[in-house]
Amino acid sequence: MIEKMFFAGSGGQGIILMGQMITYAAMYDNKAVTFLPSYGPEMRGGTANCTVVISDKPVSCPLVYEADVVVAMNLPSLTKFESLVKPGGKLFVNTSLIDQRPTRTDIQVIDVPANDLAAEMGNGRAANMIMLGAVAHSIGIVADAAFDKIMQKTFSGKKAALLDLNRAAFHAVKVN
Amino acid sequence: MAEKVLMKGNEAFAEAAMRGGCRFYFGYPITPQSEIPEYMSRELPKRGGVFVQAESELGAINMTYGAGAAGGSVFISSSSPGIALMQEGMSFLCSAEVPAVILNVSRCGPGIGGIQPGQADYFQATRGGGNGDYHMPVFAPCNMQEAVDIIYEAPALADKWRTPVMILADGMMGQMMEPVALPDPKPFVEPEEIPANKPWAITGYAKKPGGARAVVKSLRMQPEALEEHVERLFARYDAAKAELTRYECIGLEDAELVFVAYGTIARLTLEVIEMLAEQGIKAGLIRPISLWPFPYEAFDQIGKRTKVVVSAELSMGQLIEDVYRGVNGRLPVELIHRTGGIIPTSIEVAQKAKAILEGLK
Amino acid sequence: MAKFMVKIQDETCKGCGVCVSVCPKKIIGMRKQVNQKGYSPASVTDESACIGCASCAMMCPDGAIEIYQVD
């Protein structure tokens, strides 16, 4: 089993956090993992993306040229990275912010209105957790308990009040 | 084995250096390694160590020289242009036989170049980037655990062989996260212990066993004295080679094509080898872990079926110079490369490898 | 009887003459003969006139001059 994932959006959407949380969860679940962020001079407001590889044997290459999963959190990410999905792979589209449709027909497109759902739950900033939950449940290779462990670690201390909300957001969407 | 933790490369490098006994860090911010001075500024003082943000890379390497000459265990880091600026100091460290651990989280050049990973500092690292005749051990790990293990070991190697030791990583390794098992921390050496441990160090001679005055220097005005000194350095290099030469060979016995690659690109090559195997092509890998001394002996393990040796690198053909020496005319040598900044896809490398094999028919 | 003894080490002296110029009593001169380095070393011409001010020693860049008070 090897799952290559690519998360993309804009700075401030919590893209890196999504990638890191699924990486941690997979590690807690005894998988081999790598997490590779894009890095560059634009500190804020630019594009943000990261690559996550989860495998049951050591990861040879942390780079992704054909992704099993691409997550597009905004429109520029969709147009730029739609082509990265390998035939038969999954493309998650944040339809709250993306009003265009993907052009590919050889892939599975999964619509998640992440920002709308988060707003309904009372905190628009939880959109990334809604999307992460959708991705996690769709690929199904990492146990929920491992996610809960990283959820508790991430939302602790000063952020402890956000735990319940984010937990709920993580479980809001279940797709196959 | 300790429980694995997920760490960003740069932070894991810094942690490994501290655990290996490095008490001093002198740094200057430069992408893609700035997390290292940040991490050190938080962590070292907590553990009784010293962090100084230097005025420049020149300042940093010379602080390293001073602290190392005074017997301290020093770790420093920078990235390609900063490492270039440090070369004057490295030549000094090598000539004056001052130990230190130097990490290059390299990017691509020349000039300011770009901040993406590259391997074009190979000559600078392995040929001695500063003036004069000298070498320093250079290690190029290809994953986080290997990097942590070698950085942890490096201070002891530096002390043993009285030389700076360089770790050549790249921006991708510095920025990515991967689980690592961190080795147990070694205690820091106290200043009072140094005169006995390192009698050559400039600690003041009052408390030194024997009370001999120490001078750390590199100037030798008499050419005969200089020659004797340089020959002594090189005799030590020869003595150190057996311990320092490190490499990994994968699938050489029946490989039609043998890649030679280090660091990030070696990791990618592992995926290429799997891809080629799916297409019925046997490929192998010689992965130098020490770039200096270079593991020329690894090439003796190349089997009878091999038709070509390919240097895969993120530079215009630097590693290939050592591949030629290793192959020594026995087989054709080819180059698969990008300039750095652009990491070739494994698909691209696999296609080029196939084209090379077909070209031989 | 001189009150002070001015000890000038001929072989250390580089014959720069600074001591000659700073001596308030003008009792230091340069010898005719040269030392092994090829310099004409300084020497005291009238030790009895020395007041022990040590100006010469103070200014000697080579530590060639030492001064003692004679008991």
Place this chain on the structure above:
Amino acid sequence: MKPVFTYTKGMLPVSTSYCPGCTHGIAHRLIMEVLEENGKLGDTVGVAPIGCSVLAHQFMNVDMCEAAHGRAPAVATGIRRAQPHKVVFTYQGDGDLASIGMSEIIAAAARGERFSTFFINNGIYGMTGGQIAPTTLIGQRGTTAVEGRTKAQFGMPIKMCELIAQLECAVYVERVALNTPANVRKAKKAVQKAFEVQEKGLGFSFVEFLSTCPTNWGLTPSDALQWVSDKMIPYYPLGVYRAPQPEGGQA
């Protein structure tokens, strides 16, 4: 016989490599005298620069290292961290300190590094053969300005004490001259003060010695001393530029 003046054990019993009449020898002696009197010879680490005094470690009886051109303050910063309880000093010339090493000296002073810098200002590059230095006076000749330094070509000579004294963590800054017995006595007091400030952990201390280079100035040693009085001191005034405030008192 009672000694009135004896040569310090802080200087090794060897002949220095300096030209006849060069005041490097006086500066060396003063520093070593103070260390000997303080009983610190065995607890001191010095840093020699590039230039005529690169071989200072052959003359000064303390542990020493050579630094690359201009880098002595960075090297001393490292030594200070590894040996926090030792006396640390750098000994630097004007090309080394005020030209190629300007960054290192200013940064070390700004950080208030707890070591002492002894700066030999003779207004010329000595070892390389008399080129214009950052401290060469206007009109003074050098092999890179045979008609003499002009403001138009080189700008004005740098006054290091005045520059360093701007920095709050440089707690002791004094300019002295090695041209007369009286000034040499004052210079020794400055060295004492610099080490005192260092040992008290107050911060960075800096002593500039106006010095001679008879060879490259083309003057006799005695005339060179006179030249310091006539030309250098008017442009580089002697005195204390910064000193720690006395406890409870005003500066």
